Amino acid sequence: MLNIVVVFPKKEIVLKMKNVLIKNGYDVSAVCVTGAQAIQAVERLEAGVVVCGIRFADMIYYELKDCLPDTFEMVVIASNAQWQQYGDDDVIYLPLPLKAYDLVDTVSDLLTDIHRKLKQEKEKPDKRSADEQGVINQAKSLLIEKNGMTEEEAHRYLQKRSMDNGTNMVETSYMVLQVFDLK
Numbered sequence: 001m002l003n004i005v006v007v008f009p010k011k012e013i014v015l016k017m018k019n020v021l022i023k024n025g026y027d028v029s030a031v032c033v034t035g036a037q038a039i040q041a042v043e044r045l046e047a048g049v050v051v052c053g054i055r056f057a058d059m060i061y062y063e064l065k066d067c068l069p070d071t072f073e074m075v076v077i078a079s080n081a082q083w084q085q086y087g088d089d090d091v092i093y094l095p096l097p098l099k100a101y102d103l104v105d106t107v108s109d110l111l112t113d114i115h116r117k118l119k120q121e122k123e124k125p126d127k128r129s130a131d132e133q134g135v136i137n138q139a140k141s142l143l144i145e146k147n148g149m150t151e152e153e154a155h156r157y158l159q160k161r162s163m164d165n166g167t168n169m170v171e172t173s174y175m176v177l178q179v180f181d182l183k
Contacts, residue, residue: 002111003029003048007038007064009056017051017077017103024104035059039067047071047118049110051103054078054086065091071118073110075103132170139173142180 004026008014014031021028029048030041035056042050050068054061054076061076068074074091076083083093092110094102128136136158143154162172 001046002114003027003045004107004111005030005032005038005041005045005048005050007032007035007050007052007056009033009053013053020100020103021051021107024100026104026107033057035064035067038064042068042072045072047114048073049107049114050074051107052076054082060086061091062086062088071114073114075106075110077103128170135177136169136173139176142176146180 004021006014006017006021006028008017011033014033018028018031029045030038032038032041033056035058038050038052038056042048047069048071050064050072052061052064052074056064061074065074075094076087076091077094077096077098078087079096083095087093092106094106139158140151140154143149143157144151147154149157158169158172158176161175162169165172165175167175
């Protein structure tokens with residue numbers, strides 16, 4: 001689940017930002033007035049966006065940014081003078097006075113990007129262990145030796161059998177080894 005954490009040094013500003021987001025259909029997971037509170041809140045969450053000011057009582061936004069996991073993005077809201085003094089290009093900056101639709105559009109875009117990245121990460125195939133790769137290589141070698149296949153043909157054979165049987169390549173390789181009575 002994607003989350004929004006709002007962090008500003010003044011409680012009334014935190015509540016205003018929270019209300020803008022809630023009125024536009026977003027759930028705000030945490031509201032904080034210090035960087036330490038934000039870090040604690042983010043540790044409990046999987047992914048999302050931190051909407052914050054540039055300075056808190058205990059730190060500056062870039063110190064908070066350094067503590068965020070890669071699954072979180074940051075939007076900094078500050079005056080131009082503050083941004084010129086402290087800002088860098090590593091985060092998204094929205095200038096004051098802030099228009100509500102700028103905040104909502106920015107948060108929406110970031111949440112969409114994070115969702116897409118998380119989905120891509122889940123869809124990536126798992127890395128094989130050295131043992132699993134060894135089993136596949138052993139099955140390929142056996143197919144090359146016994147059936148006169150090239151390495152590419154043996155690989156395609158294992159892939160096709162995997163898809164036909166609804167198993168992964170490691171399981172199919174074990175089956176090939178069993179057929180030749182080596183495992």
